[in-house]
Amino acid sequence: MPTNKNALTRYKYLDEMLSDRHHFYDIHDLTEKCNEKLIDAGFPEVSQRCIEKDINYLEYDPFYAEIERYRVNGHRCIRYKNPSFTIFRKELSEEESNLILEVLNTIGQFDGLAHFEWLDCFKIGLGLKKRPRIISFSNNPYLQNSNLLGVLFDNISNQVVIKLEYHTFTDKEAREIIFHPYLLKQYNNRWYLIGAADNDGKILNFALDRIDAVTALPEVKYKPCNEDLAERFEDIIGVTLYEDRDVEHILFWVSNHSKDYVGTKPIHGSQCQYKNEKDEEFRRQYPSLDEGAFFSIDCIPNYELIRELCSFGKELIVLSPSSIQDDIFNRIKSMLDSYSVVRI
Template sequence: MSSNKNALIRYKTLDKCLKNKYRQYTLEDLIDECSEALFEFEGKESFVSKRTVQLDLQNMRSEKFGYEAPIEVYDRKYYRYSDPEYSIHNISVNESDLKAMNNAVQILKQFKDFSMFKDMNGVIQKLEDSIHSTNQKSIIHLDKNERLKGLEHIDILYESILNRNVLKILYKSFKAKESDSYIVHPQLLKEYNNRWFLICWHKNKMYNLALDRMEEISIEAKITYIDKEFDSDQYFKEVIGVTVSENLRAQNVIFKINSKHAPYVKTKPFHHSQEIIKEDESGTTFKIYVQLNFELERMILGLGEFITVLKPNILKKRIQASLQEAFQNYQHLNEREDA
């Protein structure tokens, strides 16, 4: 059982004892009651130390968790609430708290039709009822698309990561003519640019598999799961998007944004490593430290004529070739229309 769960059980037990008007409790009695309560929940001996209970009482007295419980010691050894009507479960919620909770409910409601949040429908309804939530219109809108292909796989992938299950996935990439089977050890679900990906261990390396290319998924119960203790922040530290190469080193990418659009890139950086290295009337020159990948190129091309890649030369040539091909597409289109 987690330490947070243990603490909640102890607080609930202490609250029950301190508001009991028909029995006197010493510190040793409170320790015994907490130990017994944990035993009932865990089904095994669980000794609670004197120091732990003293700290719990101190936390309940303080503003740390919003309790500010009126705990007093009387006759030099017994503990109780000085206000016999007090309970940590009777804490009042002010109007500001209600507004904040109501706003949170409005955000949660946007996910209620999303497959992986479907079990929260009842929870959201209970929250609305308990805080007397109004039917106010949502003032925060999150970008989501429940019709994305592959979302039907999220539940089994999520549960498999949670339960450490090995999966067999029938997968067909956009480039492949036929589907392939992958035996994978799922580590993380990641959303990028409104597409979902499974980050998984396969044949001694990490892969990212797009959910919209998955055709069938089944659990391989006889294969032992490999937990890579995956650190997503570290893994994606030097990339934009989801494509990480073990064979490529990150490098400095230098680009210039014209003066009209530079503020957008300043306020929404391409990457956390972004820094300004030059600024004048014509625009701002930025530097980021990343691997060269597909997502980086798509981001640059998305800015069209507002961005110029300066370094490295290999990336500059790729972008130039893509723009030239796009130009040729329009040239051919205009020629056909004029014919």
């Protein structure tokens, strides 16, 4: 491949790293990461001396980049003096501008959050005028620690390891963990941080309202997630995954009052409604359940599943497996006992 294309590719990767304010790169880091990307792009590796010459070249005509050298933990690091500087400039087309404006307006639910100030600046820079929203997402304005959303978004997008200080509902004593953040997930109007523990790589989740403090640790090497987290949540409802439990086939009946609601808003992605011969078979098996409809889902049992099934009250009855039926029965019995004590 031509040398000039190789050089342009190196400049592109160096430009990204020199403007990065979330990591500290010395010349060894810049060389290593640049070579990783060159190899992925089908180019040969280059020497550290080559990268040094590239950086020096960026400081002169035609780029005139202001580059600063500074020390962190004994390492001589390198970066652009102005983090917004780039040697590559491209004007947005009208179509691109309009698309970005629509996206920004759609994600406007994050307005006012710490670390999302750039969103407002971006809107101003693109000339976005205030206008009524035409899409509204479910949002909890009283969510504790919602200001952490911006901080965690920033750390995830820039692949920065963090130290979490947190507490549980049952134990108010603060705990600490070195954490590799991967994903922010919303469930039931609460936000959860999904990531891996630094010591053993185990995937964990933390509710934002249980997090007391977040400290960035850019000096710790970030370990990217080696699995598709979307697949991890395919077999569960909510965010709690018990890796020692298997997927269960759960059969349940729903009354006429709720069957259309459940049919159009599935409890889980695997939901199936039985009709024709299978429906007739279940009606012979459960003669007391007239009308209504029979459904099934395939997922791993957890707290969120039981709570979701219980939320329909008498309109939904779990028929199998017996383990989940027992969990719901015991919860209902406990509720009845509690109400029996306080009922006037």
